Each structure stands twice: as C-alpha cells, then as structure tokens.
Amino acid sequence: LAFLFFNDINIPIMLLLLMLSAAVIVCSQEQQQVCETKEPAEQQTAPLCSSSGDSNIIRPSNAFAITIGVPFVDCMVDYFADNGIMEMFEGLFDSSSHMEISIGEMQVEELSVRGYHWYIERPSTNLHTMAPENEIAYHEFLGALKEGGLDAILERIAAHFEWENLVVYQASVYGFWGEMQSNETTSSLLTSTNRDVDVVEMVIPILLPEKGVQLRIVQSSDDEVVVRHERGAAILVREAAYTQSVEDKEEDMIVAISLVVGEISTNGATTESILHDLNQTKFPDKDYLSNACHWNRSNASVAVPESIKRAGDFVYVENIQPAQIEPIRWAGNPSEIVTDYAFQVGLPPELMPTLLQYCDEMGITQAFEDLVIHDKPLHPGKDVGLKLKDLNWYVQRPAKHWKSNMHWISPLDKESQDDYLKVLSKGGFDKILQAIGERFNLEGLVAYHITFIGVSHCDEGYDHYDFTETGGRGFNVIIPLILADNYTTPELDISNDQIVGSYKYQYGAASMLGDEAYHATAAVDYRASKQMRVAATVYVADIQQSNIDTIMEDYTQKYPLKGDYEFLLSLAGTHWKRDDASVRLPVYERTD
DSSP, rough: OHHHHHHTOHHHHHHHHHHHHHHHHHHHHHHHHHHEEOOOOGEEESSSOOSSSOTTTTSSEEEEEEOOOHHHHHHHHHHHHTTTTTHHHHHOOOSSSSSOOOOOOEEEEETTTTEEEEEEEETTTTTEEEOOOOOHHHHHHHHHHHHHHHHHHHHHHHHHHHHHHEEEEEEEEEEEEEOOOOTTTTEOOOOOOOSSSSSEEEEEEEETTTOOOOEEEEEEEEEEEEEOOOOTTEEEETTTTEEEEEEOOOEEEEEOOOOOOOOEOSSSHHHHHHHTTTTOSSSOHHHHTTTOSEEEETTTOOOOOOOOEEETTOOOOOTTTTTTTEEEETTTTTEEHHHHTTTEEEETHHHHHHHHHHHHEEEEEEEEIIIIISOOOOOOEEEEEEEETEEEEEEEEEGGGGGGOEEEEEESHHHHHHHHHHHHHHTTTHHHHHHHHHHHTTSSEEEEEEEEEEEEEEEOOOOBBBOOOSSSOOOEEEEEOOOOOTTTTTEEEEOOOOOOEOOOOOTTEEEEETTTTTEEEEOOEEEEGGEEEEEEEEEEEOOOOTTHHHHTTOOSSSSSSOOOOOHHHHTSSSSSSSTTTTTOOOOOOOOO
C-alpha cells in the first residue's frame, strides 16, 4: 500500500504485479513441498499434505500426521536416559569410544545394569537401529511407551483405519548424527499389498536439533513430499511407501522411535511375510504374534502390557504382604535372582509409624537433622555418647572410605537395647522373625545388633557385606523410615560377583541381606533441599558355635560387647524359637 501511495502507480498494474508475486511464492513453495507435521485438530489422525493441483488428492496418499504430545516425548527421553539407550547412541557416534559397528553388522548389548538385552544394527553409514532382543526387553519397552500414552495412540490409529484389533509387530529406535545423504533409506516399510491385513509404520521423533529434521516420503515418482518433523507429532506411513532422510547439515544427534502396528492376522504365512519385510530375526517372532493383541475394539481390557514395576534395577513386588519374603530379582530378567541371600520382606503396617514415632519422641530424628542436615557431623571414624530420655546411646560415623555423611545411632547398654527391642515388638517385628525362621528352617533367632542410620549425602558407597559363611542364618533387615521427597534416584546398590544394581527403597517393605550380599549406599545428595534418609537396621541371626566367629567378625556395636563370644552365644534363640511359640521380643509396656 505504501508503494501504491508514494509511487502513484496505476492500481490495476499494481494488482497484476502482486498476483504475479504471489504466484512466484506459491510455485517456490510447491517446488520445495516441505510440510510441517503440526498437530491435527482435536488430537486426530489427519492426511499429511494436500497437492496444490487438486484438493481431493493427498500427497502422498498413504502418509498421515498424528499427534502424540510432548509429555509422551518427555517420558521416552527419561526412559532412554535411565536405560542407557541415549548413552549407547552417543558411544556409537563417538569415534573415541571404540564402539563402532561395521555396516551390515549386528550385535547384542545388555543395556546398563538392568539386564534388558537389545540388539544393534548398522544398515548404512552413520545410521544405527536398536531393538529389544527378547520378550522381557520388548514388554519393558512397550510398558514405557504405555506410560507415555501408547494405548490412546493405538486406539486413534485403529479408529482412523477402521481396524477391529491391533498388534505392535515391531518396536525399535534409530539414530544418526549430523549429515545423512538423501539416497540413504531411514527405514524400509512394508511393500507387499497382497495381504489380508493392513500394516502401518509410525515414526516418532524423540531427539531433534533445533531446526528439526526433514524426511522424504515417496509413494511413486510423482507422489512424494518432504516433511519436517516437529516435537510432539509423528508420521504414519502405510504399505507401499517408505521414508528417506534429506541431506541435513546439522551436527546434532537425531533419535526416533519406529513402531510398526497393524491388524492381527490369523494366517501364519501373512505374519511370516510381514516379519520378512521387516527383516526381523529377533523378537517378536511368529509364535508370540500368533497370540498377541494390544488393542481390541470390543474388549477394553486388551491393552499394551504393563512395564515391570521396578525398585530401581530390580522387580518391585506389588502389594507385598506383611512378613512375605521374596527374592530380589533383576527387572530385566525376573527369573534371575541378584544373589542367594538378598530379599524383600513385607512389613507389618504398624511397624514403620511405631519406629518413626519412637525416633521423634526420643530425639533421634532431631539428632540426625543436626548431624547430616545442619552441618554438625562427627569426623569420619569417630563416635560419641548421647543421652536421650535418660537412656544411653552413642553416635558413630564410618571411616573416610565410606565417602558419605552417614551416621549411626545405636544403644550403648542393655537398658537402651531393650527399649529399642520393645518398640520393635510393639510394631509387630515378631512376625518378621517368625517368617524368617520358618522360611529358612532355622532353630532360633535373636535381634542382637540394632541401630538407626541417617544420611543426606554420599559420593560413592563402600561395597561390603554384613554376613558371610553363616550358612544362611544371618540377615540385616533395613527398614526405611524417612525417604527424601521428590527423589526418584535409588538409594542402595546391591551386587553379585559381576553386576551392581540400584535398589529403590519403598515404604512398607524392607530389604533383607544375608551371606555375601554385597551392598553399598548409592550416590545421593539431598543437601540442597535440606532432606535426609533415615532407616532402622535390625541384624537377626540363628547364632551357633559354627558361625559365631563370622558373625562377630562384622560386628560394629558397643553393645553387646564386640569380642564377647560367650555372651553373644548366650543370646541365641532369645527372640524366636522353632518349637516354642512363647519366645518373643520383650513386651512393650505402656507408661501412660
């Protein structure tokens, strides 16, 4: 308009010039044919791009955009980071890491310490793909996708294509770094059209450079489009179409998820044909897919399998019952225990609040706050007496090699020891003693080494065991009383001879560690939020002449006195006996 007014040009001529300019712009845009995968309206699946010549023709006709949402992407970013997938890709593209895989090569990797086996392939140049190798890893990956909202996404796909049921045929991750030439296929899609079921691939960008990544989707020589990925949106491509990367000079790593989903076939030959087109030699296989279903229109209970509930790197036993004892198992392989004498035990519901109330009323909680929050710690390796409610206790701080500010508060004499034991009795710990004795066919048990522990910071835990060569007759029961809020980091490392796993404490369950169950405080730091972790530890044992030496070897308390073998033997079986139900912890007597 300014041009019109100030240059006094004939208006019809100017309008003609504007129309020509617009035509040039449209032609330029049509020549590039770059589309953004913006979110379809109302969370629906929508055609990817219309051709400019005919609004009824979709280019390409078998490509669609679907909203997945940024929370889904954030969920998967966390999953990749927690399980070592992102670290694995970074190593593959780092020339100094010596992790290079030759083109066409495949190798199996165990991700982090969780035991989930994935395989890695390098189909071309710097493109690498990773996928679960077995059913456990596959279900764990699907479970993580489910937490992000995969069930709802599958329902929308099925509704769009009017499918009655749906299964995930393949779930994988691919990544590349920097430039990828336009003649390099990112993912080969299904090309056969002579099948009794429909199949579609969904490409979900997870890690993108700021400017995004372009993909070329081609269905025929005159039916293609270049698409720029956007965070929170995915591309669906049906049979007879495939995707290719467009040359991009970005130097950032690109990571995306590829899910191949489709109708369930009752024809084994069709399933084999799909797996052949996917070049899938690992999992899922035909036997699994013949019985699998991840969505069904007429049965709302059919869904993607749940992720294994984890206590860090281990299986978390849901709804564990009081005095129920279960081996600690690897989440990546639930049939495998971490070590012979590492267990979870369900706690009586009254035990934790009873112990916590005792700590508050005795001043133990305040003492820990002073020691590990308010910067009044002991020097490493030192101990000091502590008077609490006219009872004698003492505080210890482990030596420097523990690399933490952990402190122990323990009874100093029989009177304070008995007071602690009575509180355990009030909380129902007799049920735990009975369960241990019956589970391991023991003759008797005594809770002889009892303490409270508090910590707010640890650089690196000291790996150790509390029992050795007792014949499975001694355990340290660690009862969480206070856990730091808003911290998802596991607090305890547990290991066998080869692998260290991270254990997440849960209220209502205790860890129970026996012979050669190596463990250490995990690296944590709650200091910025002024928080701490507090637990009760109760050493119980079936003390006998044959194991008294090894039990005394790892003894750290002042009461009962270290080295007094005769006195410790005299305590054997004083809190539970196999053939005498009257033997129990000292009874808590009310004083109010």
